[in-house]
Amino acid sequence: METEKNYHMTADDFRKQGHALIDWIARYYETVEALPVLSQNRPGDVRRQLPEHAPQTGEPFSVMMQDVERIILPGVTHWQSPNFFAFFPSNSSYPAVLGELLSAGLGVQGMLWASSPACTELETHVMDWLVDMMDLPPGFKSDSAGGGVIQESASSGALCAIVAARERATELASNRRGCNGRLTAYASTQAHSSIEKAIKLAGIGGENLRLIPTDARYAMRPDALAAAIGQDREKGLKPFFVAATVGTTSVNGMDPLPEIGRICQAEKLWLHVDGAMAGSAAVCPEFRRFFIGLDSADSYCFNPHKWLFTNFDCDCFFVRNRAALIQALTILPEYLRNQATESGAVIDYRDWQVSLGRRFRALKLWFVIRHYGVEGLQHHIRRHVRWAQTFAGWVSENEAFELTAPPPLNLVCFRLRGSDALNQTLMDRLNQSGRLYLTHTKLNDRLVLRFCVGQTHTEFHHVQQAWNLITTFAQDLQKKQ
Amino acid sequence: METEKNYHMTADDFRKQGHALIDWIARYYETVEALPVLSQNRPGDVRRQLPEHAPQTGEPFSVMMQDVERIILPGVTHWQSPNFFAFFPSNSSYPAVLGELLSAGLGVQGMLWASSPACTELETHVMDWLVDMMDLPPGFKSDSAGGGVIQESASSGALCAIVAARERATELASNRRGCNGRLTAYASTQAHSSIEKAIKLAGIGGENLRLIPTDARYAMRPDALAAAIGQDREKGLKPFFVAATVGTTSVNGMDPLPEIGRICQAEKLWLHVDGAMAGSAAVCPEFRRFFIGLDSADSYCFNPHKWLFTNFDCDCFFVRNRAALIQALTILPEYLRNQATESGAVIDYRDWQVSLGRRFRALKLWFVIRHYGVEGLQHHIRRHVRWAQTFAGWVSENEAFELTAPPPLNLVCFRLRGSDALNQTLMDRLNQSGRLYLTHTKLNDRLVLRFCVGQTHTEFHHVQQAWNLITTFAQDLQKKQ
Numbered sequence: 001m002e003t004e005k006n007y008h009m010t011a012d013d014f015r016k017q018g019h020a021l022i023d024w025i026a027r028y029y030e031t032v033e034a035l036p037v038l039s040q041n042r043p044g045d046v047r048r049q050l051p052e053h054a055p056q057t058g059e060p061f062s063v064m065m066q067d068v069e070r071i072i073l074p075g076v077t078h079w080q081s082p083n084f085f086a087f088f089p090s091n092s093s094y095p096a097v098l099g100e101l102l103s104a105g106l107g108v109q110g111m112l113w114a115s116s117p118a119c120t121e122l123e124t125h126v127m128d129w130l131v132d133m134m135d136l137p138p139g140f141k142s143d144s145a146g147g148g149v150i151q152e153s154a155s156s157g158a159l160c161a162i163v164a165a166r167e168r169a170t171e172l173a174s175n176r177r178g179c180n181g182r183l184t185a186y187a188s189t190q191a192h193s194s195i196e197k198a199i200k201l202a203g204i205g206g207e208n209l210r211l212i213p214t215d216a217r218y219a220m221r222p223d224a225l226a227a228a229i230g231q232d233r234e235k236g237l238k239p240f241f242v243a244a245t246v247g248t249t250s251v252n253g254m255d256p257l258p259e260i261g262r263i264c265q266a267e268k269l270w271l272h273v274d275g276a277m278a279g280s281a282a283v284c285p286e287f288r289r290f291f292i293g294l295d296s297a298d299s300y301c302f303n304p305h306k307w308l309f310t311n312f313d314c315d316c317f318f319v320r321n322r323a324a325l326i327q328a329l330t331i332l333p334e335y336l337r338n339q340a341t342e343s344g345a346v347i348d349y350r351d352w353q354v355s356l357g358r359r360f361r362a363l364k365l366w367f368v369i370r371h372y373g374v375e376g377l378q379h380h381i382r383r384h385v386r387w388a389q390t391f392a393g394w395v396s397e398n399e400a401f402e403l404t405a406p407p408p409l410n411l412v413c414f415r416l417r418g419s420d421a422l423n424q425t426l427m428d429r430l431n432q433s434g435r436l437y438l439t440h441t442k443l444n445d446r447l448v449l450r451f452c453v454g455q456t457h458t459e460f461h462h463v464q465q466a467w468n469l470i471t472t473f474a475q476d477l478q479k480k481q
Numbered sequence: 482m483e484t485e486k487n488y489h490m491t492a493d494d495f496r497k498q499g500h501a502l503i504d505w506i507a508r509y510y511e512t513v514e515a516l517p518v519l520s521q522n523r524p525g526d527v528r529r530q531l532p533e534h535a536p537q538t539g540e541p542f543s544v545m546m547q548d549v550e551r552i553i554l555p556g557v558t559h560w561q562s563p564n565f566f567a568f569f570p571s572n573s574s575y576p577a578v579l580g581e582l583l584s585a586g587l588g589v590q591g592m593l594w595a596s597s598p599a600c601t602e603l604e605t606h607v608m609d610w611l612v613d614m615m616d617l618p619p620g621f622k623s624d625s626a627g628g629g630v631i632q633e634s635a636s637s638g639a640l641c642a643i644v645a646a647r648e649r650a651t652e653l654a655s656n657r658r659g660c661n662g663r664l665t666a667y668a669s670t671q672a673h674s675s676i677e678k679a680i681k682l683a684g685i686g687g688e689n690l691r692l693i694p695t696d697a698r699y700a701m702r703p704d705a706l707a708a709a710i711g712q713d714r715e716k717g718l719k720p721f722f723v724a725a726t727v728g729t730t731s732v733n734g735m736d737p738l739p740e741i742g743r744i745c746q747a748e749k750l751w752l753h754v755d756g757a758m759a760g761s762a763a764v765c766p767e768f769r770r771f772f773i774g775l776d777s778a779d780s781y782c783f784n785p786h787k788w789l790f791t792n793f794d795c796d797c798f799f800v801r802n803r804a805a806l807i808q809a810l811t812i813l814p815e816y817l818r819n820q821a822t823e824s825g826a827v828i829d830y831r832d833w834q835v836s837l838g839r840r841f842r843a844l845k846l847w848f849v850i851r852h853y854g855v856e857g858l859q860h861h862i863r864r865h866v867r868w869a870q871t872f873a874g875w876v877s878e879n880e881a882f883e884l885t886a887p888p889p890l891n892l893v894c895f896r897l898r899g900s901d902a903l904n905q906t907l908m909d910r911l912n913q914s915g916r917l918y919l920t921h922t923k924l925n926d927r928l929v930l931r932f933c934v935g936q937t938h939t940e941f942h943h944v945q946q947a948w949n950l951i952t953t954f955a956q957d958l959q960k961k962q
Binding site for chain 2: 004005006007008009011012013014015017018019021022023024025026027028029030038039041043044045046047050053054055056057058059061063064068071072073074075076077078079080087090091092093094095096097098100101102104105106107108109113114115116117118119121122124125129130132133152153155156159163166174175176177178179180181182183192193194196197198200201202203204205206207208249250305311312313328329331332333334335336337340343345346354355356357358359363366367369370371372373374375376379380383439440441442450456457459460
């Protein structure tokens with residue numbers, strides 16, 4: 001049958017361009033180490049090289065790839081460089097990239113079980129795998145009252161947790177009539193900014209989030225939490241939600257889950273635990289001590305897209321009572337009705353998240369787990385932790401530096417003895433050198449450098465090189481003072 | 482320097498597996514037409530074939546791909562089949578798949594300009610291109626007070642719009658102290674369920690969303706909108722937000738933007754326009770009549786991941802006053818502070834969305850626009866609309882069927898004359914045949930079939946085949962009655 005002219009890329013051209021792009025990516029990973037980690041671009045550098053208007057007629061793919069090399073790449077900060085020690089990592093791996101590629105190729109929507117059953121079932125299955133692999137509470141498995149789902153990020157996971165908690169506390173009245181400004185929530189001063197953002201998004205009000213002080217190790221003080229809850233009850237307010245963190249962003253502080261859990265159970269508050277980066281450590285038995293008490297959590301999330309070799313986005317979010325989550329988030333317009341949903345025999349993940357649509361994200365996580373195996377994941381997590389501990393040892397032994405706190409896992413916070421300005425200059429020069437990238441935080445009103453070991457392709461010699469560079473730059477700075 | 486044992490896939494293995502996967506995807510597109518569009522799986526079919534526990538040691542990638550063929554593929558509903566006419570499409574294309582692959586390979590985070598400048602600048606640039614390509618209001622361009630951003634979905638876009646509107650209406654008081662149940666919002670009875678969901682998420686309360694009746698063409702009645710707003714003001718409530726739709730989900734109803742815009746301006750309400758699928762039609766001048774009045778919108782979104790050949794997720798969201806959006810969503814913890822942000826010279830997209838992290842989604846949209854060129858996109862949108870109109874003509878001419886409403890674009894709503902049960906049976910048999918997939922809705926309490934022409938690889942003969950199949954099955958059903 002004759003087919004009208006079309007502008008699609010042919011399958012053969014896709015094969016050709018696809019092979020070339022695969023090779024480009026492999027070469028990128030082989031050579032990324034030599035590129036300046038932090039982009040040296042100034043504002044507008046990318047845009048001024050791009051044509052003002054979209055092309056009227058199509059262009060060859062090879063021309064686009066030339067522009068990627070020439071315009072885009074210099075504007076990229078190389079999160080996949082082995083010399084990336086900034087923020088939390090957002091590590092990826094070849095199997096994850098292949099999983100993302102397959103997901104894009106299949107291009108299915110997983111909003112309903114019926115809209116692509118494998119998309120839902122593989123996700124449920126892999127989430128169950130994780131519970132066993134990491135010895136997470138069995139109540140997070142799909143054969144219990146709970147279950148797991150892949151969210152876009154810990155931010156959207158926190159929002160879902162807060163809304164589920166809000167509806168549990170108000171018996172769905174807020175969903176019907178709106179919030180009333182009487183609900184109060186709790187997180188430590190070190191909790192991630194996404195908690196405050198989600199509290200605002202959910203109509204709770206930022207002033208109704210109590211920031212609980214932390215102890216010397218930057219962990220939430222349970223006594224202060226209990227006191228804050230008590231004060232709010234005395235005022236006639238309605239405490240409903242606590243966010244605890246396993247591995248805070250600034251310094252990997254570890255909130256004491258058992259004590260916080262007991263308070264939440266006694267006070268009937270929803271406990272959400274944010275293990276965004278550190279959660280991956282639970283794959284190793286020796287790091288599971290940080291997760292003791294997780295069985296009292298109503299919801300928990302961690303991000304394989306940070307530290308488990310699975311490219312963003314992949315936030316694993318678990319709830320102990322899926323009905324509470326679904327009740328808060330469900331919608332069922334006629335055009336989504338179907339027999340599988342009505343049978344009650346299936347999960348429809350649209351009711352577990354903000355958005356309706358969803359990609360087949362389980363593929364990449366499945367590929368990663370199967371490629372590495374549990375022992376491979378353990379091996380790499382252990383290496384990162386060991387190297388960070390070694391790095392912390394070097395810091396401790398060097399009189400020019402101070403270690404802010406003993407690092408529990410793979411994030412080392414330290415500073416050059418001296419002013420904040422000195423530390424800022426040190427960081428800026430290191431980052432401008434292009435040879436590594438690290439970021440900072442403030443602790444006790446002092447600027448502190450953060451060195452996080454979590455990039456997939458980081459080897460020990462990169463950590464050694466980084467420390468050599470840091471000490472060399474520091475000596476140079478101190479000489480000039 | 483010696484490197485410790487690792488479990489990573491080697492670059493050479495990635496090349497080999499990557500080439501094979503590219504070929505697999507090309508073959509998938511070449512043969513998908515022959516597969517049953519709607520998965521024939523029953524609940525549990527995928528899970529029962531998967532091992533209960535994650536593997537302890539790694540497995541070869543080729544074994545995983547065998548499982549993809551054997552276990553996953555039968556559980557996939559083929560959204561990329563040319564015989565997919567269900568829901569709204571979620572179409573993709575080879576250039577989009579390559580863009581997603583490159584994005585996964587680079588693996589950058591675009592939360593801040595500084596965290597990868599090209600990720601932000603390319604996104605801003607491509608969003609500006611779209612404004613010009615589609616003749617959208619110039620106030621949506623980044624050189625005005627507004628701007629565009631790629632969101633995960635129209636659902637998350639709606640949530641951001643509602644929160645920005647909420648904070649504008651309350652002068653940031655809800656962000657500080659929480660919602661008070663006095664704000665009221667408006668959308669037609671035909672608006673997408675994501676509006677109701679976002680209204681609940683944002684703490685407004687579902688009962689404070691007024692569902693405005695529609696006219697004979699399923700378009701919002703401005704007189705009814707004005708009346709509802711007036712009634713709420715009389716009750717002392719505070720109207721703040723209207724969602725209008727260009728192309729409703731059930732039937733592609735077109736809300737009258739000029740009249741609604743005038744009401745919103747007079748009443749000082751935030752007007753959000755949801756053009757999720759139909760928005761792509763604006764690439765063709767002859768369809769821009771549906772967008773007249775868009776210049777009075779405070780925010781607007783449409784999804785290239787529905788009908789512009791760009792794989793999910795890619796929702797293009799525009800605001801007329803970016804300050805209103807940013808004020809509502811901003812957070813700035815110390816660990817995200819940087820000189821570029823403080824200079825005020827850059828966009829930090831974290832403040833334009835729910836999540837902090839974000840992928841480099843502009844790449845795929847950039848590749849699609851450049852591959853097709855404006856004329857290629859126009860060509861394919863036009864074909865879809867023309868074929869849907871032809872299909873509607875066939876329905877009109879066939880006495881056994883009735884056309885529910887004249888289709889404005891590419892979605893045809895129709896029914897077999899007879900009971901809902903008859904139509905349900907017709908749909909079920911068609912879908913069970915595997916030869917096409919379509920879905921239903923209810924209009925005026927009657928079950929109606931929806932036939933949406935928007936799949937990338939649909940050609941005219943697929944539409945002909947579909948109609949032949951529908952009429953054949955219908956005749957067969959009517960004979961048996």
